[in-house]
Each structure stands twice: as structure tokens, then as C-alpha cells.
Amino acid sequence: MKKHLTLIALLGALFATAGITAAHAETDTKPAAKKKVVKKAPAKKAAAAAAAPAAKMPFSSDAEDDDSEPELGGTLSADFQCEMGHKLTIWKNEADDKHIAIRWDKRIHRLTRVETTTGANRFENRKMGLVWIGIPAKGLLLDSKKGQQLANECKNAEQIKAAAAASAAPAATVAAAPQKN
Secondary structure, rough: HHHHHHHHHHHHHHHHHHHHHHHHHHOOOOOOOOOOOOOOOOOOOHHHHHHHOOOOOOOOOOOOOOOOOEOOOEEEEEEEEEEHHHHEEEEEOOOOOEEEEEOOOEEEEEEEEEOOOOOOOOEEEEOOOOOEEEEEOOOOEOOOOOOOEEEEEEHHHHHHHHHHHHHHHHHHHHHHOOOOO
16 A cells, blocks of 8 residues: 555656646747848849840959950950969050959959059959969969969069079179189
């Protein structure tokens, strides 16, 4: 008999704690707040761009799309020889100093000037991840998405001549200088 009373007391205690836990669970759960979904009207600019035919992009500062291939009519070009046999061509429009076009990897990319504190010419195409840094001695092409150099020691014909003259000048100066015995 004592076993039955003990069992009934345990069951009563179990149901009592279960009832208290269930009551707390009901008061803790609140209905989830409803989120309002607001639809925005499509932008006029995007609609106009979609309606426009996919023609070559003008080579001017008005164009904002880095994906399109620039129109190269009326531009000046310079061919660059780089380390490891890489070659690239850069086109500049004298009327637009904010943009250049660069041929790399069998494709022409449009790059936009980025201001620097050092005075180097820096151009970027953020969508493709291309960065061109030009200094008087050489140029450098980087892939900002992968964080690596694509081409280094890129020099055009003028830079190659200047480097050759600079390397020949110290040798001539040393040979012409009088020697002390």
C-alpha cells in the first residue's frame, strides 16, 4: 500500500510541475510581429538602360557602365611590354582625362580615374576588379578581386628609351670620370 501511495504522490508531483511549465510556456510565447513588405517602383534609370540597345559605350565621362566595351574612335593608343611576355594597349581620349580603355586578356575594358595622394595615375574598373597604376617609370595592372598582379614592369616605347638612357648614362659617367691613383 505504501508503494501505491508513493507512486500516486510522484505522479501528482509530476503532473503539477508539467502544468506549471505549460503555463509558463503559454505566457512566454507571443505572436510573431508581422513584417510589412513595401515594393519600390523600378528606377527610371534602370528602365532606360534596359530599353537602350546594347551598343558600344561612348568614351566619355558621361558613361557610367564599366561592363560595356568603350568606343575607341579618336583616341591615342600606347602599346606596353610587360614582364613575362605580357602585352597590353591603353587608349586615352585627350578630351576626357577621367577614363582610359585597356586591352587585357583579349578584351577591352573601360577604367575610371581614382584620385591618389601620391600623384600616380590610378584607374579602376570595379566591376571587373582591374586596377591600372601608372607612374613615370612603369605601369602595373592588378586584379583587386583576387588580390594579385596581372602585369608588372609595363613600359611603353618612351619609357623603354628613358630606362635605356638612364642605365647607359651612369656607365658613361663612370668611364669618363678621372681615376685617382
